[in-house]
Amino acid sequence: MTAVIGREAVRVDGREKVTGSARYSGEIALPGLAYAEIVGALVARGRITSIDTRAAENAGGVAAVLTRRDLPAVNRVPLVPSLMGGPAPGETFFPMQDDEVHYAGQPVAIVVADSLEQARYAASLVEVSYAGAPSVTTIGQGRGDAYEPEKIFGGFMPARSRRGDARDGLASADLGVDATFRFAPNHHNALEPMTTTAVWEDDRLTLYDSCQGIKAVQLTVAALLGMSPSRIRVLTRYVGGAFGSKAMVWPHVTLAALAARHVRRPVRLTVSRAQMFTSYGHREEQEQRVRLGARRDGALTAIRHDKISVTSPFDDWAEPAFCAASQLYAAPAFEGVHRLVRGNTMTPTFTRGPGEAAGVFSLECAMDELAGRLGIDPVELRMRNLSDVDPNTGHPWSSSGFAECLRRGAERFGWDARDPRPGREREGDQLIGTGMAAAAYPVAFFMRTQRARARLYADGTAVVGTAAQEFGTGMTTVLTQVAADALGLGLDDVRLDYGDTDLPTAGSPVGSNGAMMVSAAVHYAAAAVRDRLVALAAGDPASPLHGADPAWITVDGGRMALADDPGAGESYGELMERHLMGDTEALGTWDPPPLDTPYGLLTFGAQFARVAVDADLGTVRVRHMVGAFAPGRVLNPRTARSQLMGGMLWGMSQALLEGTHMDAGLGRWANASLGDYLVPVNADAPEVDVELIEVDDDVTGPLGVKGVGEIGQVGSGAAIANAVHHATGHRVHELPITVEDLLPALEWEAGR
Amino acid sequence: MRPFAYARADDVDTAIATVLARPDGEFLAGGTTEIDLVRQDVLRPGLLVDINDLPLDRVDDLPDGGVRIGGLARMSDVAEAPGVAERFPVISEALLQGASPQLRTMASMAGNLCQRVRCGYFRDAVSPCNKRDPGSGCAAITGFHRGHAVLGTSDKCIATHPSDAAVALVALDAVVRTRGPHGERAVPIDEFFLLPGDTPEREHPLEHGELITAIDVPGAATARRSSYLKVRDRASYEFALVSVAAAMDVRYRTVADIRLALGGVATKPWRARTAERSLLGGPATREAFAEAARRELAPATPLPQNEFKVELAQRAIVRALTALADGDEEGGTR
Amino acid sequence: MAIHVGSPPLEGTSKARTVALTVNGEGVELRIEPRVSLLDALREHLGLTGTKKGCDQGTCGACTVWSDGRRVLSCLTLAVAGEGHEITTVEGLQDGGELHPMQAAFIAHDAFQCGYCTPGQLMSAVALLEEGRAADDEIAEWMSGNICRCAAYPNIRDAIREVRDAAGGE
Structure with a gap:
């Protein structure tokens, strides 16, 4: 039998993407389409005193200029992560309901025009006057007023967590590390700008929206506008990158719908690149302090992990600093607290590796420092602190593979040849350093029931439907594989139908859960069809399989046969024709295990990096990265490796390039463009080796999948920062690590 | 995007006349800065006169061993022109590092000299900016200025001149040839770029309707041994934090000739004459390079976020000159 | 004058x-x-x-x-x-219904994820070969005008190398 799961299948949407025929949300041709442009607030805090729309309205070709006076009251909807399967606004605030301004870029008017050019031009003609008020946008401005919230992360997490007595553990340690790390805000900057196309027919609304979850869009817009979800259909097949930015549903989506209703025409609202910095949240500015206590042999006695960050005026949002970071090591004591500064920014949001990207960075840089001080190899230090159980609960891991990741990653990287002393290796002008870090990302069961439908035709081909969409993870490819596997069909005989809320409900594939949760439903749907036909054959006197135990019947290429006598069998088609079945179909459902499932749920990995630091100029270039990951069962190594590689390069980027700079005086982001917010280009990306270590997991669903979307980013930044330290002997405590952070550590006699 | 009229000229005189016919007329060459800034509502031309069909795209050798670069020659073509690549490697290197391949294909040399600053406050069309809106103030001085200038600044403007190619051309004493309503003239390139002073809105002496027809690079044997060093956060496709255009002739371990200019640190492409004077006739040693660099940067006026550029520029100068000196020695010709 | x-x-x-x-x-x-x-x-x-x-x-x-x-x-x-x-x-890259070799190589090497930058990457990748800048140490620099936020860069380079080598081998 040719296994379909685990095969390096090429993407099912590859042809559409390389020929340009894939239509993204802003590319749907519609008669009478009008273009909407948001006018954003220029001040970070204050009140709108007047809006003069006359010049814009008279510019010609302008269908409407909407201000708060033209908008209906919109319902207040709580911020709940979209993974939970309900309405999921990115912030509880909805703009254009009153005259208050809470953050720069907040929509204050919308221009709808016949052409893209005219919409933009007319938007520039809208005159808005403000009575500005002092704003707070940075930790530096608000530290004195920081508070400890009850819950963070959309109510997902408590702000405080502890096990054992961390104060005692630190006090009784032989050795300690106390390190504080500062993280610049990050903006996802998916390459496809946020785009919503809204079409009304009577009281029914169709949305084409670049999102991570079409169901979340449907339910959120329904909740905000007080509509029945049955009247809203969201159609989205292709999404040009998301990385968490499209996990929640942001105001522009509903604004597009309202604008379309106002002008009684289809409306497309595209957020400009500059507006991409004020339209969908961000990874918040944050500072994390990690204190480690350890015995001489390297065993951790306690971890204390504190975070302070900026949230919005409306919501208590912080990405959690210490989910995985509190679970990675067997320290008997842990304590962590999140504190928040209320700032005049949007509510921050999920950003690839939410929480862990910064939290594990902090922990793993502190661990590196500890290894140096103890004189223990960094890999060995991790090995000595491995935990057989989730240290927070005492439950066994559903699966781990952590030690294997550390071992195999080190082997592939050639870690053993490393001279542990910093600043010893030099190639011409370049200081060479190597570093490593652990990676981990939680598996969370917050989702609701997942559904998929499988229909098999008598010609032996199948269509499987589920309300998912493809934003680059390869999910539609692995879902096709899972369906083909369960049906016993070749890949080419299965077509996945997706990107339509009228299809069976699937949750937002966020938090690295997409493959795990939706594939489970697809598996059950497809398996139900197969089981039905197998049972029919076994009970059919006319079938060569009559009387066989269905458990002993396998299906390959659409032909059912006895496992131990492949000659005896028949095809689905033969059976179905005999029974006058044109097709047969089944709904598959999967419910997640309960939240209190008695297992530790974490995906593990290990990251290694080699960097070159210019000894004179302080520039850092990454030469090579190796990551070893244990993501449960790998449905498609090709797409899994790509996800992990992309994540690892995101970690590189977080470590060395990405930072949004707040102009605290103006309360505005100061580098809101792709020319100034630096993401890696081809020349920045080294060769990346990804090692996949399969581990059996029978807790995380029928296929044992854990997820690959985020863990690649976790720890890769720390491995690079640790490598920079190894190259230079200098530890930078600020991300991104830039030239000015390193110059003071690089010899320069001539400076005087 | 603000509406504008468009006309396409076949000859230079018509192009000039057409621009002159309207006070808000402007030339349109590669468009890589101009179209961007019109869309941002930073530039507001009423008429764009497309000059891309004008026969100003040649790269010709000059009798003195120099080269005449047409104002409409594209960055990519100039970088690969044999006369430039062989005799003036610093120009080629600056061009190749100056933009992405797509932008280099589009952007003209004249436009490269005239490109506008990358200061985010200038480009956002709304912040206080004396360059865009004289008298409105400078948001960068009190705001985000990591990328801004430390030399040639004023209390009105600290925006860095963004061109790489211009840095090389300034080092080589190029001459900007123009044609306009008052005829033709030749402006030494160092005078072409104006310091912001109290009038940051004036970046060069071109009059309305005056067109850069060519850039002459005089022959210079020293330029054969020249290089462009660009320091940036990203490995490519980014403006310079600091850059160094250097040409140096070392004889008997002594600096016989030197041309040095800096990018990324000043409000104009910065000819490092202080450093040149310090080095000329002296020893070609790392110590001498460092001392010259120190003197060049001594008048720097950094702000908190760009203070690192003062040291980074010195380090880059030393690196660039050391590499040229080492190359000379390895060549073994002297 | x-x-x-x-x-x-x-x-x-x-x-x-x-x-x-x-x-x-x-x-x-x-x-x-x-x-x-x-x-x-x-x-x-x-x-x-x-x-x-x-x-x-x-x-x-x-x-x-x-x-x-x-x-x-x-x-x-x-x-x-x-x-x-x-x-x-x-x-216009396709020849009839046939994928351009670069398009096929992008699929084979998984040189994209979300696909949004892909058309631009392809236009640059094919141009790169024409420009004669597809040596191993040139590809990254000469492809740096095309951002891939999914960071498929190593796979993009693999795809370009494959097409380059296939063209050279004929």
Whole structure:
């Protein structure tokens, strides 16, 4: 039998993407389409005193200029992560309901025009006057007023967590590390700008929206506008990158719908690149302090992990600093607290590796420092602190593979040849350093029931439907594989139908859960069809399989046969024709295990990096990265490796390039463009080796999948920062690590 | 995007006349800065006169061993022109590092000299900016200025001149040839770029309707041994934090000739004459390079976020000159 | 020497006019204003949405097309200025129904994820071979005008190398 799961299948949407025929949300041709442009607030805090729309309205070709006076009251909807399967606004605030301004870029008017050019031009003609008020946008401005919230992360997490007595553990340690790390805000900057196309027919609304979850869009817009979800259909097949930015549903989506209703025409609202910095949240500015206590042999006695960050005026949002970071090591004591500064920014949001990207960075840089001080190899230090159980609960891991990741990653990287002393290796002008870090990302069961439908035709081909969409993870490819596997069909005989809320409900594939949760439903749907036909054959006197135990019947290429006598069998088609079945179909459902499932749920990995630091100029270039990951069962190594590689390069980027700079005086982001917010280009990306270590997991669903979307980013930044330290002997405590952070550590006699 | 009229000229005189016919007329060459800034509502031309069909795209050798670069020659073509690549490697290197391949294909040399600053406050069309809106103030001085200038600044403007190619051309004493309503003239390139002073809105002496027809690079044997060093956060496709255009002739371990200019640190492409004077006739040693660099940067006026550029520029100068000196020695010709 | 600038000015209008373009070998006429970019003309007026808009500022490369065989950014090109030039978009890469070898190599090497930068990457990748800049140590630099936020860069390089080697081997 040719296994379909685990095969390096090429993407099912590859042809559409390389020929340009894939239509993204802003590319749907519609008669009478009008273009909407948001006018954003220029001040970070204050009140709108007047809006003069006359010049814009008279510019010609302008269908409407909407201000708060033209908008209906919109319902207040709580911020709940979209993974939970309900309405999921990115912030509880909805703009254009009153005259208050809470953050720069907040929509204050919308221009709808016949052409893209005219919409933009007319938007520039809208005159808005403000009575500005002092704003707070940075930790530096608000530290004195920081508070400890009850819950963070959309109510997902408590702000405080502890096990054992961390104060005692630190006090009784032989050795300690106390390190504080500062993280610049990050903006996802998916390459496809946020785009919503809204079409009304009577009281029914169709949305084409670049999102991570079409169901979340449907339910959120329904909740905000007080509509029945049955009247809203969201159609989205292709999404040009998301990385968490499209996990929640942001105001522009509903604004597009309202604008379309106002002008009684289809409306497309595209957020400009500059507006991409004020339209969908961000990874918040944050500072994390990690204190480690350890015995001489390297065993951790306690971890204390504190975070302070900026949230919005409306919501208590912080990405959690210490989910995985509190679970990675067997320290008997842990304590962590999140504190928040209320700032005049949007509510921050999920950003690839939410929480862990910064939290594990902090922990793993502190661990590196500890290894140096103890004189223990960094890999060995991790090995000595491995935990057989989730240290927070005492439950066994559903699966781990952590030690294997550390071992195999080190082997592939050639870690053993490393001279542990910093600043010893030099190639011409370049200081060479190597570093490593652990990676981990939680598996969370917050989702609701997942559904998929499988229909098999008598010609032996199948269509499987589920309300998912493809934003680059390869999910539609692995879902096709899972369906083909369960049906016993070749890949080419299965077509996945997706990107339509009228299809069976699937949750937002966020938090690295997409493959795990939706594939489970697809598996059950497809398996139900197969089981039905197998049972029919076994009970059919006319079938060569009559009387066989269905458990002993396998299906390959659409032909059912006895496992131990492949000659005896028949095809689905033969059976179905005999029974006058044109097709047969089944709904598959999967419910997640309960939240209190008695297992530790974490995906593990290990990251290694080699960097070159210019000894004179302080520039850092990454030469090579190796990551070893244990993501449960790998449905498609090709797409899994790509996800992990992309994540690892995101970690590189977080470590060395990405930072949004707040102009605290103006309360505005100061580098809101792709020319100034630096993401890696081809020349920045080294060769990346990804090692996949399969581990059996029978807790995380029928296929044992854990997820690959985020863990690649976790720890890769720390491995690079640790490598920079190894190259230079200098530890930078600020991300991104830039030239000015390193110059003071690089010899320069001539400076005087 | 603000509406504008468009006309396409076949000859230079018509192009000039057409621009002159309207006070808000402007030339349109590669468009890589101009179209961007019109869309941002930073530039507001009423008429764009497309000059891309004008026969100003040649790269010709000059009798003195120099080269005449047409104002409409594209960055990519100039970088690969044999006369430039062989005799003036610093120009080629600056061009190749100056933009992405797509932008280099589009952007003209004249436009490269005239490109506008990358200061985010200038480009956002709304912040206080004396360059865009004289008298409105400078948001960068009190705001985000990591990328801004430390030399040639004023209390009105600290925006860095963004061109790489211009840095090389300034080092080589190029001459900007123009044609306009008052005829033709030749402006030494160092005078072409104006310091912001109290009038940051004036970046060069071109009059309305005056067109850069060519850039002459005089022959210079020293330029054969020249290089462009660009320091940036990203490995490519980014403006310079600091850059160094250097040409140096070392004889008997002594600096016989030197041309040095800096990018990324000043409000104009910065000819490092202080450093040149310090080095000329002296020893070609790392110590001498460092001392010259120190003197060049001594008048720097950094702000908190760009203070690192003062040291980074010195380090880059030393690196660039050391590499040229080492190359000379390895060549073994002297 | 004073130059007499006496030529009569050209007529310029900001109104919509008929613009004749050659796109993927076919002549097309459209009525557009001068301010319409080539990118928006392709996407909004000609229905050729393969060319992508990532930034509209010349900073991402998603809008890369060829003008007379040379790669340019269509977001910074006025459509009206495209008159007289042969424009090629990703839709013109295929030969009949057959994928261009670079398109096939991108699929084979998983050189994209979300796919949004892919048309621009392809237009650059094919141009790169024409430019003779596909040596192992050149590809990364000469592909750096095309941002891939999914960071498929190593796979993009693999795909380009494969096509380069296949072409060289024939």
